[in-house]
Structures are given as C-alpha cells and as structure tokens.
Amino acid sequence: MHYWLFKSEPFKWSWEMQKAKGKAGQEWDGVRNYQARNNMRAMALGDRGFFYHSNEGLEAVGIVEVSALAHHDSTTDDERWECVDIRALVDLPKPVTMVDIKANPRLSEMVLVNNSRLSVQPVSEAEWIEVCRMGGMDGKTLKKL
DNA sequence: GCCAACGTTGGC
DNA sequence: GCCAACGTTGGC
Numbered sequence: 001m002h003y004w005l006f007k008s009e010p011f012k013w014s015w016e017m018q019k020a021k022g023k024a025g026q027e028w029d030g031v032r033n034y035q036a037r038n039n040m041r042a043m044a045l046g047d048r049g050f051f052y053h054s055n056e057g058l059e060a061v062g063i064v065e066v067s068a069l070a071h072h073d074s075t076t077d078d079e080r081w082e083c084v085d086i087r088a089l090v091d092l093p094k095p096v097t098m099v100d101i102k103a104n105p106r107l108s109e110m111v112l113v114n115n116s117r118l119s120v121q122p123v124s125e126a127e128w129i130e131v132c133r134m135g136g137m138d139g140k141t142l143k144k145l
Numbered sequence: 146g147c148c149a150a151c152g153t154t155g156g157c
Numbered sequence: 158g159c160c161a162a163c164g165t166t167g168g169c
Contacts, residue, residue, distance in 0.1 A: 009166095054166085
C-alpha cells in the first residue's frame with residue numbers, strides 16, 4: 001500500500017463535497033501537471049491519501065482511498081491527461097495544518113513542505129503515521145484504515 | 146493581493 | 158536543445 005496527498009482549493013472542491021459523493025467517489029480531474037499525473041498513474045486500488053485544503057484552510061482534513069485506477073480525464077479531449085477516482089473514508093478527528101507540519105521536524109522531508117505546488121504528492125509511511133497521529137487518530141482506527 | 150517558485154511554451 | 162518569457166500555483 002502506498003500513501004498520497006491530494007490538494008484541493010475548498011471553494012472549488014471541498015472535503016464536504018467529496019464526502020457527499022460517498023462510496024461512489026469522484027474523478028480527481030483537472031490535473032494538468034505531469035508529475036501529479038504520474039503520481040496518479042502509480043496509484044493502486046485501495047491506496048490511501050490525505051485530502052488537503054490549499055489556499056484556504058491549509059490543512060489536511062480527511063482520508064480518502066483510491067477507488068479507480070488512472071483513466072482518461074473526462075474534462076479534456078487531450079489524451080495526455082489522466083486521473084484516478086477517490087472516495088472519502090473518514091475525517092481526521094482534528095485537522096492537521098501546514099503550520100503543524102512545518103513545526104514537526106519528523107515531517108521536514110514532506111513534499112508538502114518542500115514542493116508546495118505539487119497538487120498530487122507521495123507521502124511516506126512514516127509521514128502517514130505521524131500526520132494521522134497528529135490528527136488525533138488512535139492506533140486502532142489507523143490500523144483498520 | 147503579493148510574489149516566489151515552478152512548469153510550460155516557443156523562438157532561435 | 159537552450160533559455161527567456163510567460164502563466165499558474167499556493168503560502169503568506
């Protein structure tokens with residue numbers, strides 16, 4: 001299993017909207033960046049990710065899973081662009097902010113800190129566990145995810 | 146709203 | 158294939 005981070009501006013596509021889609025999930029469309037696309041191509045079904053609010057909020061608010069492998073992005077005719085589908089799993093009991101992440105030396109290597117412009121990023125397992133812990137997730141729930 | 150960092154485009 | 162110009166992203 002691999003871990004990821006999906007960034008969205010909440011006034012365009014928020015965690016609330018994502019949750020409203022339920023199990024059906026939602027195409028993560030609109031990505032026009034090769035690195036981000038390549039990350040999506042590398043995803044497997046069931047991979048987990050953080051849902052992060054950029055621009056406003058600046059915090060990881062929930063956990064999603066990859067519910068469909070990379071496929072053509074329906075919002076463009078350009079064949080280069082692909083995306084996965086994701087579905088909301090759970091809220092983080094308490095959002096983990098950019099400030100929190102920057103203040104934690106264990107997260108100093110996070111892509112979010114070092115390449116803040118990348119909208120779909122890989123997260124290491126150690127980072128995943130650390131951010132979940134900071135978000136108030138207890139070990140039991142974490143294991144079930 | 147500003148601006149630094151980054152990615153892409155296109156002329157040469 | 159280099160690199161200047163431009164556009165966009167996203168933290169602040």
